[in-house]
Amino acid sequence: MTANFPRIEAETDARILDSLQSVALDAGGALDRRIQPGLYDRLDWLDLTRSQLWPDTPLAIAAVRQGSDALWLPIRDDGHRHGRALASWYTLAFAPLFTPHTGPDTRAELLGEAARRLRKRFATINLWPLEPADAAALQRAFAANGWLARDQFEAAHWVAHTQGLDFDAYWERRASKLRNTVRRRAKKSAVETRVHDRFDAQAWSAYEAIYAASWKPAEGSMAFLRALAEQESAAGTLRLGLAWREGRPVAAQFWTVENGTATIHKLAHLESEREHSPGTLLSEAMFRHVLDHDRPDLISYGNGNEPYKAEWMDERRVRHRLQLFNLRSLTGLSRAATKAWRSALAKRPLFR
Numbered sequence: 001m002t003a004n005f006p007r008i009e010a011e012t013d014a015r016i017l018d019s020l021q022s023v024a025l026d027a028g029g030a031l032d033r034r035i036q037p038g039l040y041d042r043l044d045w046l047d048l049t050r051s052q053l054w055p056d057t058p059l060a061i062a063a064v065r066q067g068s069d070a071l072w073l074p075i076r077d078d079g080h081r082h083g084r085a086l087a088s089w090y091t092l093a094f095a096p097l098f099t100p101h102t103g104p105d106t107r108a109e110l111l112g113e114a115a116r117r118l119r120k121r122f123a124t125i126n127l128w129p130l131e132p133a134d135a136a137a138l139q140r141a142f143a144a145n146g147w148l149a150r151d152q153f154e155a156a157h158w159v160a161h162t163q164g165l166d167f168d169a170y171w172e173r174r175a176s177k178l179r180n181t182v183r184r185r186a187k188k189s190a191v192e193t194r195v196h197d198r199f200d201a202q203a204w205s206a207y208e209a210i211y212a213a214s215w216k217p218a219e220g221s222m223a224f225l226r227a228l229a230e231q232e233s234a235a236g237t238l239r240l241g242l243a244w245r246e247g248r249p250v251a252a253q254f255w256t257v258e259n260g261t262a263t264i265h266k267l268a269h270l271e272s273e274r275e276h277s278p279g280t281l282l283s284e285a286m287f288r289h290v291l292d293h294d295r296p297d298l299i300s301y302g303n304g305n306e307p308y309k310a311e312w313m314d315e316r317r318v319r320h321r322l323q324l325f326n327l328r329s330l331t332g333l334s335r336a337a338t339k340a341w342r343s344a345l346a347k348r349p350l351f352r
Contacts (some may be wrong), residue, residue, distance in 0.1 A: 001218040001303070008222060011063045012064065012109070012110075012113055013064070014062070014063070014064045014065075014113045014114065014116070014117045015062075015063050015064075015117070016060050016061065016062060016063070016117060016118075016120075016121060017059070017060075017061040017063050017072075018058065018059055018060065019059060020043065020047055020050055020059070020061075020074075021062065022061075022102070023043065023046075023061055023072055023074075024043055026063050026070070026071070026072070027043065027072065027310065028068070029096060030070065030099045031046075031072070031264060032044075032348065033215070033235065036097075036168040037258075037259040038093070038095075038259075039095065039256065039258070039263070040087075040091055040092065040093050040095070041097055042120070044231060045091075046074055046086055046227055048087065048224060048227055048231070049086060049087065049088055049090070049091070049224075051154075051226060052221050052223055052224035053088050053220070053221055053224060054086070054088075054195065057076045057077065057078065057079040058076070059074070059075070059076055059077065059086065059123050059203065060075045060076070060077045060083060060122070060318070061073065061074045061075060061086075061120070062075065062114035062117055063120055064110045064113045064114050064117070065296070066109065066110060066299060067108065067347075068099065068107060069098070069099055069102040069103075069106045070098070070099045070102075071096055071098050071099075071102075071110035071111065071114060072096070072097040072109070072112070073096050073097070073111075073118075074086035074097070074120075075118070076126065077121070077122075079281035080331075081121070081122050081123040081329070081331055081332075082122065082123065082124050082125070082126075083118070083121070083122040083124070083125040083126070083216060084125070084126050084127075085126065085127045085128055085276050086161070087128065088128070088220070089124070089212060089220055089226075090220075090224060090225075091227075092129065092157070092263065092300070092302055092303050092319075092345075093129060093130070093131055093134075093135075093266075094127060094128060094129055094130060095105070095130065095134045096111060096114075096134065096137075096138065097113055098118065099321070100168060103337075106110050106143060106158075108137065108179065108220065109135065111138065111140075111141035111142075111143060112141045112145050112270075114139070114141070114145060115141050115142040115144075116145050116219070117144055118120075118146070118310065119145070119326050119328055119329070122241065122323060122324075122332075123325070123326045123327060123329040123331035123332035123335060124325055124331075124332055124335050125323075125324040126321065126322070126323055127321070127322045127324070127326070128154050128319070128320070128321035128322070129154045129155055129303060129319035129320070129321065130154070130319060130321070130322060131320075131324075132318060132320060133289040134320075135151055135320035135322050139321055139322060141243055142322075142324050145327055146326065146327055146328050147324045147325060147327060148324070148325040148327055148332075148333075148336050149322060149323070149324050149325075150322070150323040150324075150325075150339070151320055151321075151322055152301075152320065152321050152323070153317075153318060153319075153320065153321075154319045154320050154321040155168070155303040155304060155318070155319045155320060156303070156304060156305035156315070156316055156317070156318060156319075157300070157301075157302070157303050157316070157319050158299055158300075158301040158302075158305075158309040158310065158312075158313035158315070158316055159296060159299065159300050159301065159313055159314065159315050159316050159317060160238070160262045160295055160298070160299040160312065160314045160315075161297070161299040161315065162262075162291060162295075162297060162299055162303075162312045163261065163298075165290050165291060167287060167291040167292050169290050170247075170287065171264060172343070172345075173314075174311070174312070176272070176313060177311070178258055178311045178312070181277070181279065181280065182280060182284050185276070185277040185280060185281055186284075188276075189191075189245065189277065189281065190205075190245065190280075191243050191244065191245050191248075191250070191251075191275040191276065191278050192244045192245070192280045192319065193242070193243050193244075193282050193285035193286075194241070194242050194244070194285060195239060195241045195282065195285065195289040196238070196239070196240040196241075196242070197228050197236075198233050198238065198299070199229055199238060199240075200231035200240070203240055204226060204229060204240070206242055206249035206252065207240065207242065207249075207252040207254065208222055208226075210242075210249055210250065210252040210268050210269065210270060211252065211266070211268045213271070213272075214269060214270060214271060215268075215271045216267035216268050217266070217299065224272050225254065225265075225266065228265075228323055229254065232256050235258075237256040237257055237258040238255075238256060239254075239255040239256065239257055239262075239286065239289065239294075240252070240253070240255070241253040241255070241282050241285060241286045241289075242282070243269070243278040243279075243281060243282040243285070243335050245273065245276060245278060250269060250270045250271035250273040250278040251268070251270070251273070251278035251279045251281075251282040252268055252269075252282075253266070253267040253268065253279075253282055253283070253286050254266040254267070255290065257285060257290055257294045257296055257352045258335045259294055260297040261296055261299075261300060262294060262296040262299045262300070263299075263302065264286075264299070264301050264302055265302060266302075269281065269282075283312065286313070287299075294296055298345040299313070301313050301314065303319055303346075305336075325339070
């Protein structure tokens with residue numbers, strides 16, 4: 001005869017933490033590199049984002065614990081009862097942070113408790129850029145706990161599936177247009193490429209000079225990128241590529257490679273060198289180096305739908321933005337109504 005023991009429910013503890021130091025104490029190593037495989041899911045990434053980009057902005061981090069399972073949802077408080085993800089233009093994927101092995105049902109419960117706790121602090125919250133699955137989970141949890149959740153497209157995200165492929169096998173799958181372009185440019189332009197697996201101050205200075213003289217707008221925080229490069233160099237994940245022509249640097253790319261994924265974070269070339277295609281030639285060198293030496297299963301080309309990415313990648317994915325309105329707050333209701341009115345007005349024809 002089998003005895004039926006009553007199920008003991010773990011008590012749920014929910015708080016709002018105002019510093020990453022408090023998160024570190026609460027997490028007890030659960031958000032460290034050795035535990036979290038994703039760059040954006042770690043405390044050191046949040047530390048860089050906080051210290052370099054939003055040093056003076058208050059934080060409101062929902063921390064929920066149920067037994068050995070826990071969740072942290074890092075929010076920055078922009079004032080006027082509005083919160084935003086503790087993220088930036090450098091963050092390619094924002095997500096709720098869980099302890100390892102937290103099951104889907106428990107995740108949903110923890111998210112629901114976070115949504116209830118955040119009602120006391122915010123009238124509106126914007127979360128981005130979210131993977132579709134994370135956006136859906138957050139939308140369900142917040143919508144079930146007093147929030148209006150509006151999900152919308154935020155950005156395209158291109159990836160290449162490279163499991164088991166060296167560079168030659170990968171290159172064979174690319175369109176002939178790209179392969180022919182690289183072959184012609186390599187014959188016509190004498191470009192030397194170098195890939196640094198460790199931080200090098202001179203190489204980084206060249207990277208900054210290229211970016212400053214490129215077609216791209218002024219970088220938001222070159223100090224953030226340098227700190228990230230130094231951090232990832234120490235961890236062995238940095239891949240910094242430079243292309244040189246006639247003795248001067250003309251193109252640069254900043255990658256990281258870790259846990260089977262290679263990520264292209266930032267790239268630039270001198271606009272004056274466009275006819276020599278140094279960016280394309282450097283891309284070929286970077287893909288060759290990473291595929292032959294690191295053998296990743298996936299290569300991510302960051303967020304953005306630039307046409308050239310499709311030539312190198314296999315699949316277009318998407319990132320989402322979630323706009324949350326607290327329906328138990330007059331401010332939240334007012335902002336939700338204003339958003340709905342503007343949306344309706346935008347769809348209304350000018351003339352009838």
